[in-house]
Amino acid sequence: MTDAPLVTILDDEPAIRDILTEALQDAGYRTRAFSRATEFEAALRSVTPAVCLVDLSLPDRDGLTLVHRLALEQGAKVIIISGRAQVQDRVTGLELGADDYVTKPFDPAEVVARVRARLRTPPRPAQTSARFGDWTAHFDHFALEKDGTETPFSQAEGEVLRLFLESPKRLITRAHMQEALGGTAGDSFDRAMDVRISRLRTKLGEDPKNPRLIKTIYGAGYIFLGDVTWS
Known part of the structure; x- marks a missing residue:
């Protein structure tokens, strides 16, 4: 389990964090969950997640701004999980660099499948x-x-x-x-x-x-x- 990919969960709803944590751990992933963007950003100084699950409606930060920063500065995949189901929200999130967009309510198994799909990307050659x-x-x-x-x-x-x-x-x-x-x-x-x-x-x-x-x-x-x- 110590070598399993780390998936971080950023959502201010305790029930959502618990559901995702349980589903991902059952699938063999390590997890860390956060309710505030400030806590999450502080943790990024010492951990390197493989995938970040990010809610857009955060109490202390605009989720879209955070997604943009993660996409440009971090090596993690970013999957938005949000109650915003409008097409424009999806487009904006993807334009800012998110790898995927899941709307609430969701099936935890679908989220696990999307995480697994993002991590299936094959290694790239050494040329940079x-x-x-x-x-x-x-x-x-x-x-x-x-x-x-x-x-x-x-x-x-x-x-x-x-x-x-x-x-x-x-x-x-x-x-x-x-x-x-x-x-x-x-x-x-x-x-x-x-x-x-x-x-x-x-x-x-x-x-x-x-x-x-x-x-x-x-x-x-x-x-x-x-x-x-x-x-």
């Missing part, structure tokens, strides 16, 4: 930088560089970008993305991919109506058209 055109993607500190200026990207966006850069000029289907990135099939996964690809296109300065690098092949998937050199 990839150059394409005028851009360099740095995966050691999650940034795109052009003309000496860096633009940060989230770990979730980086997973998608790396998938494209490892298979340039090849069709990448939704099924391939799901298998490679450890996603759970369904609208939530498709929405997450759409958001991340849209964010990457924006950071790469792509014309959304006629992108040069990340092309959508409607009904099939995506193709990355650049020439890529890894180092």
Whole structure:
């Protein structure tokens, strides 16, 4: 159990924390639960969770701001668990870097499955930088560089970008993305991919109506058209 992945739970509802703690521990994960964002952030100085479950409606901090910080600064996967079921809340959470979004009420078994799916992502090669055109993607500190200026990207966006850069000029289907990135099939996964690809296109300065690098092949998937050199 000491080598099991650590899953942190940030939710101000004791019942939710208890339900998730029990379900995750029964599945073999270590857990730590927090009711306040300040407690959670303090704990991050000494622990490195594999997955963070984060509620958006926190009493002492805006959950979306915290998700954005976790996505950019921490190596953990982030799954939002929230009572906010509106599409815009889902889109915003995914745009800020969350890996998945689960609405309340939920089945604990589904949350465990989503945690397991996120941790199934296969190990990546040792190369940490990839150059394409005028851009360099740095995966050691999650940034795109052009003309000496860096633009940060989230770990979730980086997973998608790396998938494209490892298979340039090849069709990448939704099924391939799901298998490679450890996603759970369904609208939530498709929405997450759409958001991340849209964010990457924006950071790469792509014309959304006629992108040069990340092309959508409607009904099939995506193709990355650049020439890529890894180092």
